[in-house]
Each structure stands twice: as C-alpha cells, then as structure tokens.
Amino acid sequence: MxxxxxxxxxxxxxxxxxxxxxxxxxxxxxxxxxxxxxxxxxxxxxxxxxxxxxPGFIDIHIHGGGGHDFMDATEEAYLKIAEIHATYGTTAMAPTTLTCAKEDLLKAIDLYKSTNAKNTKGAQFIGMHLEGPYFALSQSGAQDPRYIRNPDLEEYKEVIAYGAEAIKRWSVAPELPGAIEMGKYLKSHGIIAAIAHTDAIYEEVLEAVENGYSLATHLYSAMSGVTRRNTYRYAGVIESAFLIDAMDVEIIADGIHLPAPLLKLVYKIKGPDRIALITDAMRGAGMPEGESILGNKDTGLKVIIENGVAIMADRSSFAGSVATTDRLVRTMVQMADIPLVEAVRMMSRTPATIMGVENTKGTxxxxxxxxxxxxxxxxxxxxxxxxxxxxxxxxxxx
The missing domain is CATH 2.30.40.10 (Urease, subunit C, domain 1)
Incomplete structure (x- = not known):
C-alpha cells in the first residue's frame, strides 16, 4: 500500500x-x-x-463537463466527466439525469453500473440523482417539457427496482398528484426525496417534509416564492426552505444564478451545515464559450454559453451552469464574504452528510x-x- x-x-x-x-x-x-x-x-x-x-469537494448535482453529458448515454461521457471535474477539485459526485423517457432513465442506470468500477482516474460516483421527470410544467426551466409528467407509481417502482443500488436521490415537484406517496416510497427505500421544479406553497411543502422530502434542489431556481392567489398571499418553496429547519438546501454558487446578496441570505438563515454547494454543471463546464447542447448530444436542447453561464437559445432563462467546484468555493469566499473553512464545509462535509457518506468522506x-x-x-x-x-x-x- x-x-x-x-x-x-x-x-x-x-x-x-x-x-x-x-x-x-x-x-x-x-x-x-x-x-x-x-x-x-x-x-x-x-x-x-x-x-x-x-478535503475533496463533493458535488451532489452535476450533469456534465468537458463536452460530455451523462445523458449522452456512453461510457466515455461518464468517465470523462469524472476526470475533467477532478482537475477542478471534485473528488466525489452524483451523476444527474434530466427529464426524459423511462427507457433513457434505465439506460442511464445501466451506464452508471458499468462505469462505476472503471472510474479510476476521476471523481468517484456516490450514487445517482434523478432530476425529473415528475415536475410542474410551469417551472420546467431548461427541462424538456416533452417528457414532464405526474408521478407514475408503476413507473418509478420499476425504475427503483432496476437501479436499487445506484439511485440515491430523486427530485420531484411535491404538489403533483401522487408525489406524497412517492416521497414515502423513496424514503422507505433509503432514497433522498428532493423538492424541485415546483410551484408548491408552504402547506404543500410541509406535508411533503412530513412524508419523506428533506432537500430543496437548487434553491431559488425553478421554484415558487411568495405568490398571490385570489387576493391572498402564500409562502412558496423558497420561504418554506427557510422556515423548516429540518430541510437541507443546495445552491448553485457560481455568482450568476444567485447574486451575492442571495448567497449571503441563504448562508445567514440556513448555515453551513444545511447548505450544499452544487455546480449543476452541463457539458460546457471546462469548455470554451459558444453554442452547446443541454442533455443528450443528439436530441438535447440547443443552448448558448456566455459570460460564465449557459442560457437558453432564446435567452429567456438559464440553462444550467458551467461552474466547477473550485469556482463555487471561490465565489462564496470572495463574493459572499464567507469564511474559507465554512465555504469548504459546504463543499465537502455537508454534501457528504446529505448523501449519507459522511463516515468515509467529507472531512x-x-x-x-x-x-x-x-x-x-x-x-x-x-x-x-x-x-x-x-x-x-x-x-x-x-
């Protein structure tokens, strides 16, 4: 040795x-x-x-990098993404899917299984994160609306059975029909139920947390804030995440998705033990700016990388980040004035705890x-x- x-x-x-x-x-x-x-x-x-x-940086929400995306459905993509992000300090990651057909989810699980043992030069895989397809269409963001649907009991049971050892997290809109039952099922199988791409209000979030949901996916992005319905105001997912102490949150700390005041606000309210920094990186991470594709290289959405972020081709919204984990820590220290020790904790110990690998990683x-x-x-x-x-x-x- x-x-x-x-x-x-x-x-x-x-x-x-x-x-x-x-x-x-x-x-x-x-x-x-x-x-x-x-x-x-x-x-x-x-x-x-x-x-x-x-300690090595742990990225629990990442789609790609170096010109590759996990939805490309190739072993080369899985291995190259792990290798390119290791050069920026990522030592462990959760490969993340996008909203897609069931067959594509199963294919992604197959590739995770086949590449896990072969991944000897890059960031280790610590479980898959399935992002979608059970989302609110009104909060689709850069997720492909063609595949967005309500939770399907038979479908997610089949997917979980197929990827029992691989799937560690699933992001869902909790207000959808069947989402509460799904949260219970995920928790019973040791899978993190996360809230994402949602228009839920506080009462719906509270019920979700009571039934297994514990994490807010990319806080502020593609989720409700204070809304008004028939004159009355309702707290959204953002306020719920702040109010419910037991909820963990993840933030894309590239300095663009969330400006400095919001980074400081999240830190002030939730603290470093409840915040995981994430890249949410797509294939453009570590690549020159210009045209790119979000998702599968053949069927994904065309996007543009400019000014350090990926945006939709019509420039209507962000389309994922091109951040790397070193950039996240740098942003928290230099832009949000967070102490280095605590910025590193949000990039190592806290994500390790969320993913249940704190006994072996994170410090x-x-x-x-x-x-x-x-x-x-x-x-x-x-x-x-x-x-x-x-x-x-x-x-x-x-």
Missing part, C-alpha cells in the same frame, strides 16, 4: 485551519494529522508549500478516505488526490 506524507500545509478541518500541518496517508485512508512535523519513514513526500490542504479525519486537495489562496487547484492516489497536479506545482 502506498504511503504519502504531505508537509507544510494549512490543513482545513471542519472548524479551523491547522497551520504548518502534516498529513499522513496510508493506502486509501488518512492515517494521521498533526501540527508540525510527524516522524514517518518510507513515505512519499509532497510539499504543500504553504498552500491549503483540504480530513483519521480513518476516512484520503480524498485530499491542495489549493492556493485563490482556490486554484494544485493537486487532487482520490483514495490516496494523485489524479491531478498542476504544471506549476509538480
């Missing part, structure tokens, strides 16, 4: 930074963390050169997986290590 000793690092723990720290890795796991030097013979030495040493803790990053004060990734193996080092750091 390979042994690695990282020295001269500013080691980020969930609550503080250990100055001039040393981290030992034995095989796939973290063996020791201390301030100063640790006597250790026969260890490969990595000098962090005063940079930060951080630099003795006994956990050696998913480790080295980055500078501007969150430029210098080294990415997954399970004790370096999968990326920048040219200026080797």
């Amino acid at each position: 390979k042994k690695v000793k990282i020295i001269n690092g500013q080691i980020i723990t969930p609550y503080r930074i250990i100055k001039n720290g040393t981290l030992l890795i034995n095989g796939h796991q973290i063996e020791a963390i201390e301030e100063g030097d640790i006597e250790a013979a026969d260890y490969e030495l990595i000098d962090a050169k005063g940079n930060y040493v951080s 630099l803790t003795v006994g956990k997986d050696a998913d480790v990053l080295i980055f500078d004060e501007n969150i430029n990734i210098k080294t990415t290590m997954i399970n004790g193996t370096v999968v990326y080092s920048s040219a200026d750091f080797v």
Whole structure:
C-alpha cells in the first residue's frame, strides 16, 4: 500500500485551519494529522508549500463537463466527466439525469453500473440523482417539457427496482398528484426525496417534509416564492426552505444564478451545515464559450454559453451552469464574504452528510478516505488526490 506524507500545509478541518500541518496517508485512508512535523519513514513526500490542504469537494448535482453529458448515454461521457471535474477539485459526485423517457432513465442506470468500477482516474460516483421527470410544467426551466409528467407509481417502482443500488436521490415537484406517496416510497427505500421544479406553497411543502422530502434542489431556481392567489398571499418553496429547519438546501454558487446578496441570505438563515454547494454543471463546464447542447448530444436542447453561464437559445432563462467546484468555493469566499473553512464545509462535509457518506468522506479525519486537495489562496487547484492516489497536479506545482 502506498504511503504519502504531505508537509507544510494549512490543513482545513471542519472548524479551523491547522497551520504548518502534516498529513499522513496510508493506502486509501488518512492515517494521521498533526501540527508540525510527524516522524514517518518510507513515505512519499509532497510539499504543500504553504498552500491549503483540504478535503475533496463533493458535488451532489452535476450533469456534465468537458463536452460530455451523462445523458449522452456512453461510457466515455461518464468517465470523462469524472476526470475533467477532478482537475477542478471534485473528488466525489452524483451523476444527474434530466427529464426524459423511462427507457433513457434505465439506460442511464445501466451506464452508471458499468462505469462505476472503471472510474479510476476521476471523481468517484456516490450514487445517482434523478432530476425529473415528475415536475410542474410551469417551472420546467431548461427541462424538456416533452417528457414532464405526474408521478407514475408503476413507473418509478420499476425504475427503483432496476437501479436499487445506484439511485440515491430523486427530485420531484411535491404538489403533483401522487408525489406524497412517492416521497414515502423513496424514503422507505433509503432514497433522498428532493423538492424541485415546483410551484408548491408552504402547506404543500410541509406535508411533503412530513412524508419523506428533506432537500430543496437548487434553491431559488425553478421554484415558487411568495405568490398571490385570489387576493391572498402564500409562502412558496423558497420561504418554506427557510422556515423548516429540518430541510437541507443546495445552491448553485457560481455568482450568476444567485447574486451575492442571495448567497449571503441563504448562508445567514440556513448555515453551513444545511447548505450544499452544487455546480449543476452541463457539458460546457471546462469548455470554451459558444453554442452547446443541454442533455443528450443528439436530441438535447440547443443552448448558448456566455459570460460564465449557459442560457437558453432564446435567452429567456438559464440553462444550467458551467461552474466547477473550485469556482463555487471561490465565489462564496470572495463574493459572499464567507469564511474559507465554512465555504469548504459546504463543499465537502455537508454534501457528504446529505448523501449519507459522511463516515468515509467529507472531512480530513483519521480513518476516512484520503480524498485530499491542495489549493492556493485563490482556490486554484494544485493537486487532487482520490483514495490516496494523485489524479491531478498542476504544471506549476509538480
């Protein structure tokens, strides 16, 4: 088993930074963390050169990158997406689908299963996130309206049975007929029920939370806020997520989907232990700006990447982000004035907890997986290590 000793690092723990720290890795796991030097013979030495040493970033909502999308339905797409995002600090991810036909969902599950063991050079897969197709048509956003429908009991039972070991999360509009029953079913099978692309009001969200729903998918995007019906005002999903302490939220912290004041507001109300930063990245992440496609490369929607975001071809709305996880942390620190330790927590420990992998991932803790990053004060990734193996080092750091 390979042994690695990282020295001269500013080691980020969930609550503080250990100055001039040393981290030992034995095989796939973290063996020791201390301030100063640790006597250790026969260890490969990595000098962090005063940079930060951080837990790997965990992205629980991601569609693509590097010119590929998980809906392309190819092994190459799955593996290349994992590899390109590892260069930006992502060490674990939840491959995410889009609204589609049942046959395409089953195909996506097949590819997840076939590529999981082959994924040795990129961010690890920690379970699939099915985004749709059970959404409110009025909040479709960039989801293809051709496939949006109400929850179908026989359909989702079949999909879950087919992907029992793969599916870890399903995003649904809770106000739809059959959505409450679906939430109960998801929870009974250990699958996270998330609220997304919805026009629900507070009373509907509260009922959903009482019946299994626990997470708000990309807060503010494609969901209701305060609405007026027949003179009376009703709190929407956004306000519900703030009011219900037990709800976790995820935010696309690229600085464009949510400007600085909203990033600060979410942080102030929910706190870092209830917020997961997500990229929601489509195939344009890590690619030049210009025309692109959201979803399957042959049948997806044409979009435009400009000014650091993907937008619909008619420029009517956003069409997903092109963010990478390093950019999310950088945005929270530099734009939203969030302490680095807490920005990193929202990109590591909190998403690990939401996905139920906190016993092995999410913090630099003795006994956990050696998913480790080295980055500078501007969150430029210098080294990415997954399970004790370096999968990326920048040219200026080797």
